[in-house]
Amino acid sequence: MIKIEGLSHYYKVRAGAKRNTGNGDRADTEMALKNIDLQVRKGERLVLLGSSGAGKSTLLRCINLSIYPTEGRIHIDGTEITTLPVKEVKDIRRQIGVISQHFNLLEGASALKNVLLGRLGYTGTIPSVLGRFSEEDSAIAIDALKRVGLEEYLDKRVSDLSGGQKQRVAIARAMSQRSTIILADEPVSSLDPKLMKEVMDLIQEICIEHNITLVASLHFLELAKSYATRMVGLRDGEIVFDNTPDELTDKDIIDIYGETEDWVLYGKRGF
Numbered sequence: 001m002i003k004i005e006g007l008s009h010y011y012k013v014r015a016g017a018k019r020n021t022g023n024g025d026r027a028d029t030e031m032a033l034k035n036i037d038l039q040v041r042k043g044e045r046l047v048l049l050g051s052s053g054a055g056k057s058t059l060l061r062c063i064n065l066s067i068y069p070t071e072g073r074i075h076i077d078g079t080e081i082t083t084l085p086v087k088e089v090k091d092i093r094r095q096i097g098v099i100s101q102h103f104n105l106l107e108g109a110s111a112l113k114n115v116l117l118g119r120l121g122y123t124g125t126i127p128s129v130l131g132r133f134s135e136e137d138s139a140i141a142i143d144a145l146k147r148v149g150l151e152e153y154l155d156k157r158v159s160d161l162s163g164g165q166k167q168r169v170a171i172a173r174a175m176s177q178r179s180t181i182i183l184a185d186e187p188v189s190s191l192d193p194k195l196m197k198e199v200m201d202l203i204q205e206i207c208i209e210h211n212i213t214l215v216a217s218l219h220f221l222e223l224a225k226s227y228a229t230r231m232v233g234l235r236d237g238e239i240v241f242d243n244t245p246d247e248l249t250d251k252d253i254i255d256i257y258g259e260t261e262d263w264v265l266y267g268k269r270g271f
Helices: 056-063 086-093 111-123 125-129 135-147 163-176 193-210 221-227 250-257 261-265
Strands: 002-012 029-040 045-049 071-076 096-100 181-185 213-217 230-235 238-243
Touching: 002 056, 029 056, 029 238, 045 056, 045 221, 056 071, 056 181, 056 213, 086 111, 096 163, 111 135, 111 163, 135 163, 163 193, 181 193, 193 213, 193 221, 230 250, 238 250
Parallel strands: 045 213, 045 230, 096 181, 181 213
Antiparallel strands: 002 029, 002 071, 230 238
């Protein structure tokens, strides 16, 4: 479903900022990803692991070309998208739902209005701005809100919803796109432990029901193990682990996160 070949990305360094060029590869740049090769099968639930700055968010943003990689190619369902015209990229993005830790919702709009935004790729900007969604679009959005348990909150302003409810609206929006791929960037990091499980259970159920491919970054290792069919560890922009959760060892965890003080205190050394 997703095929990534030789993907590298470098951010421009601000004037006067300290340079970190990734072994001197480029001046005035900072390496975020380096030579990533990755394939994700349809229906797979892949979780990205890594410390802050390891490249997880950059990789997710590259997959749907929210940012264009400096080098490399990305294929979505057999189509190489990095060289496509903008209009064709927009068509591809229709099938890629995005869920983030910050929700990215219109706080002053209703839950239903926010979910209808998932139909933009099918309706167009002008009709949506004028509120001219079709009956089919409205039915799809309402069904999505029902699926996430928010049928009683259709007309509720998002600003009046809890964090867990807001994330459910974001999930419903991705569903209304008829997504075949969901990219989730730390989707539960702002929620309490109970809501974390509820939201991840919901994402997992929906992905299984509709055979949706999930690529998610998660901060909590045990949570990641519970929901991933496959885990990919990033460190300094490179893949250092790619296997099932059952195969993740103490050595792999150190390779991904480094040998922290906790590892020293508990004797996890010498790998």
